[in-house]
Amino acid sequence: MAVLNDEQRREAEAIVAKYPNKRSALLPLVFLVQSVQGHVTDEGMREVADILGLTPAQVLGSTSFYTMFKRNPQGEYLISVCRNIACTHLGGRKIVSALEERLGVPAGSTTADGKFSLEAAECLATCDGAPVLQINYEDFYDVTPESAIDLVDKLERGEQLRSVRGEPVKTAREISHETATAGVRELATDMESMRTIGGETPRVDTAPGHRPPEKGDRG
Numbered sequence: 088m089a090v091l092n093d094e095q096r097r098e099a100e101a102i103v104a105k106y107p108n109k110r111s112a113l114l115p116l117v118f119l120v121q122s123v124q125g126h127v128t129d130e131g132m133r134e135v136a137d138i139l140g141l142t143p144a145q146v147l148g149s150t151s152f153y154t155m156f157k158r159n160p161q162g163e164y165l166i167s168v169c170r171n172i173a174c175t176h177l178g179g180r181k182i183v184s185a186l187e188e189r190l191g192v193p194a195g196s197t198t199a200d201g202k203f204s205l206e207a208a209e210c211l212a213t214c215d216g217a218p219v220l221q222i223n224y225e226d227f228y229d230v231t232p233e234s235a236i237d238l239v240d241k242l243e244r245g246e247q248l249r250s251v252r253g254e255p256v257k258t259a260r261e262i263s264h265e266t267a268t269a270g271v272r273e274l275a276t277d278m279e280s281m282r283t284i285g286g287e288t289p290r291v292d293t294a295p296g297h298r299p300p301e302k303g304d305r306g
């Protein structure tokens with residue numbers, strides 16, 4: 088059975104259309120199937136391979152390289168606690184232990200209700216906020232075991248969390264979908280606005296993101 092429905096297939100086509108070489112759409116399409124299934128299944132990778140004219144092994148090669156692609160079922164909220172040097176010195180391990188106890192699962196696992204996944208992460212590149220954790224890739228700084236548990240409690244109560252930058256914490260599938268389709272709407276809007284200038288369709292080589300053709304591009 089197909090992973091992508093008709094509407095998602097149209098999204099996939101819009102993503103592919105962004106790139107002069109359709110192989111370049113590989114990572115966004117893997118994000119797209121992850122947004123549909125919650126993780127990247129063999130079926131999802133086969134479908135991406137089909138769309139792009141690649142082999143499933145080529146898709147797996149890229150999928151298995153990036154930690155943001157999950158090969159096993161994930162929770163709605165992925166909590167990543169930094170275990171690198173600055174955060175470890177400032178109590179990162181205690182945060183992991185507190186969350187393991189609160190969630191009842193070890194790091195690297197997902198709760199039985201599918202709500203939370205917990206992972207220990209490498210440096211999250213915000214060492215000045217150590218100890219740091221992310222929830223679905225939104226940052227929280229100066230975290231303590233107590234404040235980490237408070238974040239989980241709030242999510243369980245259905246409260247909207249905001250990161251240190253004020254960004255709302257979204258679900259894992261929403262984040263995958265946003266990442267997959269980043270720039271697609273803007274590209275369509277840009278093209279539409281360009282079309283209306285003087286009522287003429289712009290030349291292809293003035294389109295946003297255009298670059299001269301290279302060997303290996305589609306004809």
Ligand code: FES
Nearest residue numbers: 169171174211214
């Ligand atoms: S060591 Fe934790 S964010 Fe860099």
